Amino acid sequence: MRFASAGTFESNDCLITVQEDTQITIEIQSIVYDQFKDQIEKVIRDALSELNITNLYVDCNDKGALDYAIKARLLTAIKRMSDQHA
């Protein structure tokens, strides 16, 4: 099973891990889970939708990252995984 990660556990960042899957599965751990879980999930779903991805496991370990950082880390992780195919 191919997988890849991007990001860090530093404050204002997140570590995103993606893995091949048969559907979209999103798991989120966050220091602001209660307040922002839905927003984080929306950022991830929107980014996957932009890329027309319908089957991927995404794990987001968030340390207070803003939307742009979550999206950037997700895009990098996906690119790293797709580069493994090449």
Added chain:
Amino acid sequence: MRRSLLFIPANSPAMLQNADVFASDSVIFDLEDAVVLSEKDAALSLVNEYLKKFEFDNLEIIIRINGLDTLLSKNELDTIVNDKIDTVMLPKATYETTLQLSKMLEKIEKQKKLTKKIGIIPIIELAKSVIEVNQIASVRGVTGLLLGGEDLATDLEVERTEQGLEILLSRSMVVLAAKANQIDAIDTPYTQTQNDEGLLKDTLFAKSLGMSAKVCIHPNQIETINQVFSPNEDEIAYAEKILNAVSQNMNNHKGAFSVDGKMIDKPIIERAQKLLEKAKKWKL
């Protein structure tokens, strides 16, 4: 016109998000030395998404790319050059690579139909760069020259000292090339981030040589650098006095004239105009 340019590591969200909090005139998002090879892709994506999300007023956005001799720089330029950035900083610049970058940027500007010209700040950090500095300064789009003292010392196989005699000639050559081409002369960073006295001394010395700005490697260096390169109250008042005298004497059709017993001629008038332009830009 710049006084202070702050380096920010491109792969750190915490630092990117504070880019416009500090009072530097420019920020340099660093994709080169501040990012390890395995994280170059992540840093590029992070800065790109960051720039898409945020707007900046009165802050020059500079991207330090990796050298044109690497495989990274073309992708970096294709990704990051857009209307959100102002300037590209080129490491290990030579005349050849600066010209190459200028052409690449011209092509991207046309392809992406940008509304502005992207500037270039070549880093003069090789002996070859110093020798070619006037040619480098004359390349289309170059808006400033940055002296990279640390890498230059390595190339010269000399030790960097507090006094800086080993880079004195290079500093002066950067100043001369910049002034001859009417662009900014930007001084090498002062690397001891906790030594305020040393920073002040080094910045005053750089100014005395003709440098117009200095890069900062820590936000705590910005205030000192801005102070040194800003015109002070007396200088502003004297420049205003000169320009008032100019308009009075133009009305009286007089040629030469004096202010406070000092003969005023064209270079002094131009210096006063430049000083007041700076004071206006920085709201002094």
